Amino acid sequence: MHTQTKETQAQLTPEAALRILLEGNKRFLSQSPAERHFIEQVNATAEGQYPFACVLSCIDSRVPAELVFDQGVGDLFSIRIAGNFINDDILGSLEFGCKLAGSMVIMVLGHTSCGGVKGACDNAELGHLTQMLDKIKPAVDAVKTEPGTDRSSKNKEFVDRVAEENVRLNVKAIPERSSVLKGLVDEGKLIIVGAMYDVSSGKVTLVD
Numbered sequence: 001m002h003t004q005t006k007e008t009q010a011q012l013t014p015e016a017a018l019r020i021l022l023e024g025n026k027r028f029l030s031q032s033p034a035e036r037h038f039i040e041q042v043n044a045t046a047e048g049q050y051p052f053a054c055v056l057s058c059i060d061s062r063v064p065a066e067l068v069f070d071q072g073v074g075d076l077f078s079i080r081i082a083g084n085f086i087n088d089d090i091l092g093s094l095e096f097g098c099k100l101a102g103s104m105v106i107m108v109l110g111h112t113s114c115g116g117v118k119g120a121c122d123n124a125e126l127g128h129l130t131q132m133l134d135k136i137k138p139a140v141d142a143v144k145t146e147p148g149t150d151r152s153s154k155n156k157e158f159v160d161r162v163a164e165e166n167v168r169l170n171v172k173a174i175p176e177r178s179s180v181l182k183g184l185v186d187e188g189k190l191i192i193v194g195a196m197y198d199v200s201s202g203k204v205t206l207v208d
Helices: 006-010 014-029 038-044 088-100 115-121 129-133 137-142 156-177 179-186
Strands: 053-057 076-080 105-111 191-197 204-207
Touching: 014 053, 014 105, 014 191, 014 204, 053 088, 076 088, 088 105, 088 156, 088 179, 105 156, 115 129, 115 137, 115 156, 137 156, 156 179, 156 191, 156 204, 179 191
Parallel strands: 053 076, 053 105, 105 191
Antiparallel strands: 191 204
């Protein structure tokens, strides 16, 4: 499979770009990856890059975007931060990836059993980690539970619900905080979606 070129990127729609991601995950699950020659892709992208999607995911070692979506060199802008949340620097990276480099999909990809989310649920404190986990606290607060429910990292269902809510909040925040990206959405040149990766199965599921 060849890497994206200016011509192939221009032929895509945001919806088609999203399908490429999801079809890649299906290949990953079935253990039937597309055939690629990575050094050829390195050579092909030496003078330029035309990725079709930006994936904002967690630093978790179990969730490497290029692998779980079966993509090659030059296909994705991969942005990783514990808890997959946005800040000004990440928004700037997304603006570059979409406005200047032509990506048509932003996927905020959370995952089950997220250590960052667990830390936020437990109010963990450790150096710079403390202020980073504060970015996930809005999702913790937004998940409502019955009185007496364990809202700590010991409650796996609660942790995964918070991780999913964190995805939703960040999907919503991207166009609210970036007029550049909102403009692309309004023009039909970009879609912003949320998804969850199941670390026990490898499956990616879109978040409503």
